[in-house]
Amino acid sequence: MRDVALAPPTVPPLTGGLADSLFEWAATQPTLPLIARRPGSSATVWEEVTAIELRDEVVDLARGLVASGISPGHRVAIMARTRYEWTVLSHALWAVGAEVVPIYPTSSQDQVEWILRDSGCVAVVVEDEQGVMTIGPVCARLPALRHVWQLDTGALEELTDRGAFLPALTVDSLRRIVLPDSTAVIAYTSGTSGRPLGCALSHRGLANVCDTLLAGWGHTAAPPGEQGRVLAFLPFSHVYGLMIQGLCVRGGLLMAHEPAIDQETLASALRSFRPTYFYAVPSVFEKLYKNFLRAAQQAGRGALFERAAETARAFAAATERQRLGRGAGPGFELRLQHALYERTVYRRLRAALGGAVCRGTSGGSSLHRELSLFYEGVGIYVHDGYGLTETSGGVTMQPLGREKSGTVGRALPGMEIRIADDGEILVRGPSVFQGYVHDEGATRAALWGGWLATGDLGRLDSEGYLTITGRKKDIIITSSGKSVAPAALEQRLRMHPLIHQAVLVGDDRPCVGALITLDPDFLAHWRAALALQGDAPVREAREENALREEVGRAVAAANSAVSRSESIRVFRILPEPFDVANGLLTPSMKLRRDAIVRHYAEEIDAMYQARSRPPRLAAPQEPVGWDDSDSVFR
Known part of the structure; x- marks a missing residue:
């Protein structure tokens, strides 16, 4: 195995739970806007929710949860799209020491039953009638399940009313006994093969990733002097989405929720909210590029777009060579072409994302180098990072000023990476999960002496940059x-x-x-x-x-x-x-x-x-073999 020397951790140790950061913002900067809400899905005006307003709503809901019998260590599932109530509910649960079990709202009845039974949830929050219809038939087979709350019928308002008799100090007392190593989330793996496994993630692990990223990269979320704005549309049911929520709340960024991910709705939200930082998965960046190309071709400017895209990639590649000390950077002619396309093409592409995005992050799988260079060339550098459910999100990030497209960057401070002899990526650090619930065998198989066997294949170059090459099982x-x-x-x-x-x-x-x-x-x-x-x-x-x-x-x-x-x-x-x-x-x-x-x-x-199949004139006993003359195009 090969080791990579790493910088020591740079963030202070966590002393409490994930809900504490919200309470700290409310105490130190009560008027700081933390959430932007739209009164309707088609509205173009966003209403801001300040830190103290959000804190008070969380406390009121937490009292209702306590009044309903939710206690420290209880597990409550949230089966909803990315919406404002998700953030309120998760922080209310963390404030009383409960554990959040995210479930995708598109999950099948069998998947939902498995997760609720395996995790032992005492309550589940669903979004709408469809969620109730999914849960309803399996309730009788889940003896631990006591409550099914539906967001769209006012369940949170009813909970708030139910807990009105309890003093706010009740929540404060419970919040103060939440320990950093207490479990905050039971996040189930995607289940690409077999049953999903429940990853126990601690408050410390989830906070460490967010705090490390904020310490090293938080200032890039917006131009100097501005509050960063992030449109959260990735599912909070996935650890990547949870990490985005944590980054926003812990970092004091203004977060907006967009539950619908169809192109038209998302485009409208981007234009009206105008985020300064854009988080997505590679498929979103791929789709955006194809939409740009299609729109240009439909307008009769396809050739112009393709020349502009090629110039963008060439400009970004030359810039990369310069920052890595391997070249002089873009030449005069390339800079001139790039400036021309900036006026005619690139600024219009940035406008499609709201016009204010300065940087972005891609996660979930690797981003193609050519696509990364394209976005950098049009003025939006997209970091490509790497992480897993079992690592509470991030493991790597691109070092500022030394970004290398086509890789997922280098290990975050405090994280260690090794490449096993068979090419598997092993990681170790404070954000690695506590284990799989109710499956000691799977936990032992994944953790080797403190090292997590990720199941991913990769390679490290001489400078410590990691490139993902695939999955072992694939x-x-x-x-x-x-x-x-x-x-x-x-x-x-x-x-x-x-x-x-x-x-x-x-x-x-x-x-x-x-x-x-x-x-x-x-x-x-x-x-x-x-x-x-x-x-x-x-x-x-x-x-x-x-x-x-x-x-x-x-x-x-x-x-x-x-x-x-x-x-x-x-x-x-x-x-x-x-x-x-x-x-x-x-x-x-x-x-x-x-x-x-x-x-x-x-x-x-x-x-x-x-x-x-043999050619028509060939004898049946003499099939054509697979040799280099075989053509895929015939």
């Missing part, structure tokens, strides 16, 4: 014994504007294949731009041939980065995307690879049989 082993990590190829495929999702297959097969879904918005635009003539059957056939050729070019472009034996030799375009509804994505939008392979078993078989 490695494909072909029938010839070749091991292929699918993540990089899938990422390169998704860079093509037509391709929405890609899953590589090939275990015990003669070569690597790909299942591909298409971006419906860009596909409609592409079909319209093709403008083929002729009768409908002929036109449709020509259109499908053209589509397959275009996807084939995307496959060839992706293959250019790998060896012949690792390349995609066959592919199949699927008629519908992988999503949560059909069970092929987790609620956190991760691919359920085993489920996808089972679901599309016939298509996969047909894909390989079509390529191994």
